Amino acid sequence: MTDDPTDGPTAPTDDGAASSGETDHDAERARADGGALEVADGHAQDEHAMPPTSSLKRWFVTTNHKDVGLLYIATSLSFLMLGGVLALLMRAQLWVPRAPGTGPLSAMAYNQAVSVHGLVMVFWFLSPFAFGFANYVVPLQMGAKDLAFPRLNALSYWLYLSSGVLLFVSFFQGGTFAGGWTMYAPLNLPAFTPSVGGSAAVLALMLFVASVTVSSVNFLTTMHRMRAEGLTLRRLPLFSWTILLTVWMMLFAFAALLAALLLLSADRLLGTTYFAVNGANGALLWTHLFWFFGHPEVYIVFFPALGVMAEVFQTFTGRRIVGRKWFIAAMVLVALQSFIVWMHHMFLTSINLEIKTLFMATTIGISLPFDLMVFSLIYTMVKGKIRFKTPFLFSFGGLLLFILGGITGVFLGAVVLDYEFRGTYWVVAHFHYVMVGGVTALIGGLYYWYPKMVGRMYDEFLGKVHFALYFVGFNLLYFPMFVAWETPRRVFDYDPGMTAWHQMATVGAVVLGASFLVMIYNLVTSAYRGEVADEDPWNYVTTAEWAVSSPPPLENFPGLPSYARGTLEFLGGSSSALKTVDDDAPAAADRGTGAATDGGAPATLDGSEALAASAHTAEEVQAGEDHHASHASVWPFLVGVGALLLLLGLSGFTNATWSEGAMGTAHQASTGVGAVVTFGALVGMAREQFVGPSGPYGESWPFEKVSNMKTGMWIFLVSDVVLFGAFIGAYVFLRFSSGWIAWEPIPDNVVPGLINTYLLLTSSFTVILALEAAERESRGGVVASLVATVVLGLGFLGNKAIEWEHLFTDKGIWIDSGIRESTFFVTTGLHAAHVVVGLLITLYLILRAWNGAYLDDAAPVEHFGLYWHFVDIVWLFLFPLFYIL
Amino acid sequence: MTRLKLYTAIYVVLFVSATVQVLVEQAGIAYETALAVILALSFVKAVIVAGYYQHLRWEPRSLTYLMGIGLLAVLALTVAATYSITP
Structure with missing residues (x-):
């Protein structure tokens, strides 16, 4: 039973219930009905029924990780614009202290802007932006041809887009959710936030969580099962490491959020009384469930930025990160500790003093590994020779901002100080320095990988202009908030004595927003006019995405990647070598050795020697080359459409009744159609013959003897354990609150x-x-x-x-x-x-x-x-x- | 290679222990004791189903650890949240 037939190194793996071994036949059929062939870049391997990138159809049917990555990046930047416009509206309202009903926004419009700005930036921009890079770069860094379940990857994207569309639509359903991004109870109930749009926003977030869960299962299966031969976790590049830890945290944290949102939806739609005012500790229950998710979420959005910093620092200082092992160990510690600090968000709730003290101690504890990481990054700069290119400027800027954000957070972690600071602009300034500090590094990542994704260089001068405007705008926007910290959070009335600080912040917001126009102009025009980038435009790189052309071919590598001899080699293809970030090897890009022997400098290797060093046999290599993976499926898109209609319809159901009149009928129709489309598309996806990437490729710790599908199933079940566990935990908590025995x-x-x-x-x-x-x-x-x-x-x-x-x-x-x-x-x-x-x-x-x-x-x-x-x-x-x- | 007999025996054990849980409650022993016995039986049954029907016993230990971590996370949430209640 444990010897799964899909366990062989090059056996096909399938992500649907309808697995089939008839690969050649499938490839034939896929070619017949899949439209035009990809001929533009001349890669013979690309003939797998994929429309060319110039065809609109491609972007609806693609399952390729690089395409999905680009879709994530483009979509998340659109949500950045939405969140940014909402922020500018808020800053306009805050230009002077105002009475309700005056200024550009009505009181309720301001509440909606505050709430959705937070939701959009945290959920629909930050994580998906990072996961655009994760999608694009991680399979390349680990030597995989794609994720383990390509169609589920596309499904994650479409569910993400659908959830974002639903959130946007909620503005037009009598106003969206207006109770703050933390959705505290009982304000989150229809009694206080009665609009249909309020329910739609909650359901949108639930759909987003579904997308994240699918994505976590997929990434975890891929990253544990599909690494190239010799690429042990010890040798995994740091960006991939941060993503690995991020998806682990996502798996557990988002399951708790799903439980919270399901309970909230039950309260809003069906009329249950979990969070009711007169209930038994419902408001406290919400904070527990929300922050059990919410604190790991801080690191979920920040870790990818940390990974970008690590990669960019290594490339642009020409120095392997100092204390790499310790850096990784510190990140693992933070990922674990992130689950035992959540109550520091709750010091002003009714929790008892003992537990507050305990969580203050764990909070101080979690700052220690971060100190190590920060010093490691600083010391890497000291030891290396810095090249001040745009990606480095943004990453370095991100580090500075994060340091300030981290230090100001220590104040909030102290119980007594938090009594004073809670609910003020100190909190707002602190978490913007942390979160937008992370964004800063991720923008660095966008410039860093832009030539890889587009095949052309961006304009360096405009990149630096962007950084200058961004950094000045950022600090002009957020630093005055520390000074004017006594401003109460989430309201637009404040002490007139602080007007000057708020006006500075508003000017900063405009500068920060405008800096993105420079970026978009730069990135769009450079895509057509930029200098053509070769496989490695940076030199001193250490990771595998720079060993293949820019952009990489559809199936990534010219052969089977292997690190069996300590460097990257492609078995069976035209070989080129790249130094690894082998833990025990000398710095891959030590200044003394010069550019010729590191980076992506191709070196012809004797193919037979490389094969001899590898555990792969020539037959396996050949089978890998003959393997024709599918890359196109329309079903994920259709599931996304169905889910959007279904939840849009359900939003009209409040306290077990449909909304009145024609809108009620429309909501019911949308629910029905959405349910049918979702179900039909899922059946279609299960019935479709789809051949996943060949794999595993050599390193599958710790699931060597478990197939991809079974690994994925178990990982999914763990998230379900947390979901049910949170439901049962909620029951235990509420029963204990109301008296266990009497219940x-x-x-x-x-x-x-x-x-x-x-x-x-x-x-x-x-x-x-x-x-x-x-x-x-x-x-x-x-x-x-x-x-x-x-x-x-x-x-x-x-x-x-x-x-x-x-x-x-x-x-x-x-x-x-x-x-x-x-x-x-x-x-x-x-x-x-x-x-x-x-x-x-x-x-x-x-x-x-x-x-x-x-x-x-x-x-x-x-x-x-x-x-x-x-x-x-x-x-x-x-x-x-x-x-x- | 078949484990049919084993699976059948396990089915009988599960069936009986579910009945025992109800009988314990009706036996008139102290509530706390009954609570402990009944929940312990639930855990034992869960371990048996996971170990044999989901055949974790014959799988690499990593899968068991994986489930253990999930269980640990929700226990931490439940225990800490319940403990945090000010009486």
Whole structure:
């Protein structure tokens, strides 16, 4: 069972339920219906049914990581514009202290601008901007031809875009969410933020979280399973390291946010009472769930910027980073510590003093590894010879701003000082120095990788002009906020004595905004007129993306990348070599050695010698070259469209009723159409024959013996553990708040729950039987076991329906009767939803099994079983907690 | 190679222990004791399902650690949040 057939180094891997080994046939068919061939850059490998980049169609069907990266970057910069315009509106309103109703914005418009500015910048700009680079660069740095699941990568992008469109549309649905980006309870309930747009914004964020979860699973599977031979984690380039840690944090943190948003949506749409004013500690529950996500989120947005700094510092000082091992260890520590500091955002809530003290200590603790990283970067500059190019200027500027942001944050981490600073512009100034400090480094990354992505150089003079305007504008904008720190946050009325500082900040905001016009002019015109960039325009680079042409060919490498001999070599292709950032090797770009032996300077190597040093066989190399991966699929786009319509429709559902009149009808129609399109597109995606990249490529620690699909499934299940864990945690928290013993279970009878336990346990057993039957190649056995699973699952749902009907009609309770009722129906309801999804997948498996699938490859049945048994395990906890205790 | 007998035995154990959980509650022992016993049984059952039906026992240990980390994270959240409540 552990010897998965997809485990061979060059075996095809598929990211759909409908895996198939008929690669040649698929490639033929894909070519036949996929439109024009890519002929522009003359790479023979590029003939995989991809329209050329000049074709609009390409950008709707592409699954290639480099295309998706460009889409992320372009889209996130659009959201930067949206967030920036909102910020400028706020700064205009703040030009002088104003009474409500005066100035350019109405009071409610200002609240919306503040809230959505925060949401857009943190969620729809910062992380996706970084993930544009991650998409483009990480597979290149680790020697993979693409991500493990290319279609899921495209799906992440389309869900991201859909969620952003929904957020934008929410402005026009009676006004968007106006309760601040932290969405504190109870302000986040319809009683206080009643607009349809408010619900739409919450749902938009939920869709964004779905996108992030898909992305995390994909990146984690890829980065652990698909590294080139010899590229151990110790040798992984630092940008890739930061992304690896970022996606790990994302996996856990965003699952908690998903739980918070699901509960909030239940409150807003269905009328449950988790966060109600008169509830049991609902407001505190929200802060716990939100900041358990929210603090790791700070590092989720900052780590990629740190990675850019590390890469850019190494390239532009010509010096390997000082203390590389310690730098990595410090980052790992921060990633772990980020999950035990969240209550420092809650010093002014009702949490007790003991826990405040504890979290003040952990907060001080997390600043220590950062000190190490900062000194490591500074010492790298001291030891190296700096070239002041635009990417370096931005990265260095980012470091300076981050240092100031970090130091001012130490004040906020102290309980007593936070009592004074909380809710003031000190906080606003602090986190803008941190977050926008990160943005500064990422802008450096944009200039750094621009020649790689576009194939032409940007204009260096304009780049420096951009930096000068940006840096002056930034400090003119945010530094006065420290001085005028007594300004209350989120409101536009302030002490007139601080007017001059606020006017300086507004001028700074205009300068900062204008600096981006210079950047856009530079990057757009340089794409046509810039000097042509060769594979390595910087010299002294140490990472693999600079060893291939700019932009790289569709499948990245001229052969199978291998680091078996300590340097990058391409087996089977036309070889060129590149020094690695091998931990134990001397600095890849030490000044003494000169440019000729480092960077991407190609050196012809004897192919047979390289192959001899490698664990790969000539057959594997050949199989890799013959492997025709698919690159186009329209289904991810269609899932995105369906999800947008579905959630847009659902936003019109408040407190269990549809909005009035024609709008209500429109919302219902949108919900129905969206559900059908989403479901149809998911089925289409599962049925599509899609051949993923060949792989793994050599290094797969720590999942060497687990296939990509199974690794992905387990990683997804971990996020589901956190989701359900947060739901159960919310239940425990609320029950404890209202008195544990007095809280009786909602069902007056334990028997229906016990019967459901029996049904679900039996269905787990039939799923095991299906797997056994598949391994014994018994078609009848597989079909019969799966049919039994469906019958048992339907029995579970039917029994639950009878029980709920009894509770609703005979006992007269409803989901909004109280917090006890809310936790019971929402938690077991989420579980029931998991059962429904499982049954839909089972029906699909039955249809395929009927046609003889799974007898030669039982893996899909096994992977489904992992999910189904997990749903069973959850019930093993829900049953005692909600029926017995 | 088949483990059908083992899987069947496990199914019986799970079935019985679910029944035992209900019986413990009705046995009239102290609430705290019943709570501890019932939750311990849930954990044991969860470990058995994960270990055998999800065959983690025969998988590389890294997958078990992965699930352990997820569990640890939500336990930290639940325990710390509940502890933070001012009585």
